[in-house]
Amino acid sequence: MEAFRTLDAVAVPLPRPNIDTDQIIPARFLSRPREVDHTQFLFHDARRLPDGTQNPDFNLNKDAWRNARIVVAGRNFACGSSRESAVWALFDAGFRVAIAPSFGDIFRNNGMKNGLLPVMLPAEVVEAIIAQVEADPGARIQVDLPAQTVTAPDGSVHGFEVDPFAKHCLLEGLDEIGLTQSYEEEIAAFERRFGRENMR
Amino acid sequence: MSETMFEKIWQKHRVLDREDGQTLLYVDTHLLHDGGATAFDLLRGRGLKPRAPQRIFATPDHYVSTSSRKVEEIEDERHREMVEKLDRNTREYGIKQFGLGTPDQGIVHVMGPEQGLSQPGILLVCGDSHTSTHGAVGALAFGIGSTEVAHVLATQTLWQRKPKTMRINIDGALGDQVTGKDVILAIIAKIGAAGGTGHVLEYTGSAIRGLSMEGRLTLCNMSIEGGGRAGMVAPDDTTYQYLAGKPYAPQGAAWDAALDRWRALPSDADARFDAEVSLDGTALQPMVTWGNSPEDALPIDGRIPDPAGAVDAERREQMARMLAYMGLTAGTPLAEVAVDRVFIGSCTNSRIEDMRAAAAVARGRKVAASVRAWVVPGSERVKKQAEAEGLHEIFRAAGFDWREPGCSMCLGTNGDIAQPGERVASTSNRNFMGRQGPGARTHLLSPAMAAAAAITGHFTDVRRLLAGEA
Numbered sequence: 276m277e278a279f280r281t282l283d284a285v286a287v288p289l290p291r292p293n294i295d296t297d298q299i300i301p302a303r304f305l306s307r308p309r310e311v312d313h314t315q316f317l318f319h320d321a322r323r324l325p326d327g328t329q330n331p332d333f334n335l336n337k338d339a340w341r342n343a344r345i346v347v348a349g350r351n352f353a354c355g356s357s358r359e360s361a362v363w364a365l366f367d368a369g370f371r372v373a374i375a376p377s378f379g380d381i382f383r384n385n386g387m388k389n390g391l392l393p394v395m396l397p398a399e400v401v402e403a404i405i406a407q408v409e410a411d412p413g414a415r416i417q418v419d420l421p422a423q424t425v426t427a428p429d430g431s432v433h434g435f436e437v438d439p440f441a442k443h444c445l446l447e448g449l450d451e452i453g454l455t456q457s458y459e460e461e462i463a464a465f466e467r468r469f470g471r472e473n474m475r
Numbered sequence: 476m477s478e479t480m481f482e483k484i485w486q487k488h489r490v491l492d493r494e495d496g497q498t499l500l501y502v503d504t505h506l507l508h509d510g511g512a513t514a515f516d517l518l519r520g521r522g523l524k525p526r527a528p529q530r531i532f533a534t535p536d537h538y539v540s541t542s543s544r545k546v547e548e549i550e551d552e553r554h555r556e557m558v559e560k561l562d563r564n565t566r567e568y569g570i571k572q573f574g575l576g577t578p579d580q581g582i583v584h585v586m587g588p589e590q591g592l593s594q595p596g597i598l599l600v601c602g603d604s605h606t607s608t609h610g611a612v613g614a615l616a617f618g619i620g621s622t623e624v625a626h627v628l629a630t631q632t633l634w635q636r637k638p639k640t641m642r643i644n645i646d647g648a649l650g651d652q653v654t655g656k657d658v659i660l661a662i663i664a665k666i667g668a669a670g671g672t673g674h675v676l677e678y679t680g681s682a683i684r685g686l687s688m689e690g691r692l693t694l695c696n697m698s699i700e701g702g703g704r705a706g707m708v709a710p711d712d713t714t715y716q717y718l719a720g721k722p723y724a725p726q727g728a729a730w731d732a733a734l735d736r737w738r739a740l741p742s743d744a745d746a747r748f749d750a751e752v753s754l755d756g757t758a759l760q761p762m763v764t765w766g767n768s769p770e771d772a773l774p775i776d777g778r779i780p781d782p783a784g785a786v787d788a789e790r791r792e793q794m795a796r797m798l799a800y801m802g803l804t805a806g807t808p809l810a811e812v813a814v815d816r817v818f819i820g821s822c823t824n825s826r827i828e829d830m831r832a833a834a835a836v837a838r839g840r841k842v843a844a845s846v847r848a849w850v851v852p853g854s855e856r857v858k859k860q861a862e863a864e865g866l867h868e869i870f871r872a873a874g875f876d877w878r879e880p881g882c883s884m885c886l887g888t889n890g891d892i893a894q895p896g897e898r899v900a901s902t903s904n905r906n907f908m909g910r911q912g913p914g915a916r917t918h919l920l921s922p923a924m925a926a927a928a929a930i931t932g933h934f935t936d937v938r939r940l941l942a943g944e945a
């Protein structure tokens with residue numbers, strides 16, 4: 276996994292609640308393996324008009340936000356399916372941070388394991404940040420994972436919570452499997468203790 | 476100390492706790508489907524193999540055709556490859572697969588319970604968000620992403636931070652034609668699509684006790700649509716009767732020992748939950764969704780809501796957008812909204828009871844000329860049982876298409892999709908924009924309600940149809 280420490284980047288607003296993973300990457304692209312660049316699938320249908328041309332009103336299509344690496348969204352961002360390709364699509368398109376008042380639980384997990392930091396901030400703070408980046412398209416946000424802070428375009432600093440274990444893995448770009456394998460003795464002991472009744 | 480059922484299962488599966496609050500949990504049972512090839516790629520990339528293949532069970536569902544049982548007849552090469560990869564991966568590592576064309580294939584969340592793999596007290600995972608389904612038997616069942624699937628394959632364990640618990644209590648007898656589907660839609664309408672975020676939901680109360688196993692599976696299936704990490708119902712005689720004799724359920728003396736363990740599982744009477752919600756079971760009605768989130772559900776006698784009445788500007792804008800996408804006008808009675816297609820299927824509602832409920836409505840009636848209606852049984856076992864009862868004849872005589880088991884139009888990954896602008900009455904679980912194909916308009920409802928919509932050509936209170944009033 277790619278490590279993450281700090282980021283200073285353009286933030287694109289997606290000011291809607293319940294943006295689900297079916298919108299982030301429609302189901303018909305789920306059979307693509309990880310090696311395929313998923314950039315083209317990100318918000319595939321939302322980015323296009325019914326005739327297939329780019330929807331000029333969709334924020335990701337606007338020039339000021341073409342290089343955005345941070346998405347700021349409404350509550351319950353990326354709810355729905357467990358498809359990890361929702362993270363891949365964001366990641367491949369350059370995104371490393373998603374800020375929202377709340378997230379789908381599985382997406383949060385998937386993000387932390389794939390180098391995409393989900394940042395939960397109070398709804399009023401997210402609203403304020405969205406207002407700032409809408410008022411000044413191309414405005415930048417600073418995210419500091421070691422310090423667990425977000426600096427909004429207006430200079431205000433907001434702390435956020437992050438699971439210490441997931442933070443450690445993300446800071447180091449650690450492979451969780453390798454880490455878990457270091458507990459081999461404990462797992463083997465558990466398997467013996469768990470006993471016959473529970474072993475198939 | 477008194478404990479919730481969730482806590483009892485959690486404690487039993489703890490391998491270790493880290494100081495930073497993470498717990499390593501041991502996984503009893505791991506289910507796989509044909510969307511999981513990435514996890515095997517990750518595993519191979521690290522030179523690893525599954526630690527406990529005897530605990531893994533697989534079946535193809537997302538990419539299978541619903542018109543043929545032959546892999547080579549899957550037209551789209553990518554789809555065919557997904558099914559073939561599952562076959563190859565399970566063979567290579569000695570994993571039990573209920574393969575395409577065999578008598579036990581089905582949607583992974585239908586297959587697990589019907590094989591008796593989903594059992595009370597176990598920790599079960601699957602790389603699919605609707606894994607919450609299996610909590611209906613009193614299991615702790617988490618849906619996980621593909622990196623986590625690879626982790627479970629390699630180590631048979633899962634890192635988790637302990638979720639919170641929420642009890643959703645529903646007392647009172649449910650009315651005629653008020654099903655598990657209506658109960659869960661009413662719950663999500665009440666708590667919201669993010670209402671259960673970070674929580675394991677336990678459903679309790681006399682209305683829940685009164686549900687069949689199928690009804691509980693439907694209920695727990697959509698826990699994820701309410702934001703829940705998992706959903707569960709305490710095991711009771713309904714559960715034990717359902718499990719008895721299932722292929723992978725314990726037999727003989729092992730069954731008796733299991734019963735003793737299972738009976739100790741339900742939450743203690745004075746157990747504390749982090750959140751409590753209650754609904755009146757007697758007040759629930761057959762439900763239909765109108766928007767693009769499962770929380771946008773209304774009783775069938777309702778009208779399409781007016782954004783002008785929204786609580787705030789954000790909701791107003793969201794409602795207006797959903798009405799535009801759904802092609803609906805505020806104030807229209809739900810019962811006047813015409814449908815183009817009907818889909819009875821998915822891991823939410825494709826079990827034998829669902830087939831029976833829909834067939835009872837279809838019997839002796841005809842699908843409206845303007846409607847294309849499909850019934851997709853959840854598994855080969857469901858299909859066989861339904862055919863033994865003659866349900867397929869009832870459906871066919873009424874003009875329904877009786878198809879082969881798989882996920883089908885729930886997600887359309889196999890190509891079964893609706894056309895842009897088509898309105899679908901669907902027994903599946905998600906009414907997201909584009910879920911059933913770009914521009915498709917999905918309304919969620921129960922199997923009997925879906926069958927009623929197929930017959931009349933619009934949403935209809937199935938109770939009125941059966942009473943001869945509609």
Ligand code: SF4
Pocket residue numbers: 536537582583584603605821822823881882885886903904
């Ligand atoms: S039926 Fe639908 S929700 Fe269920 S596993 Fe298949 S695609 Fe997922």
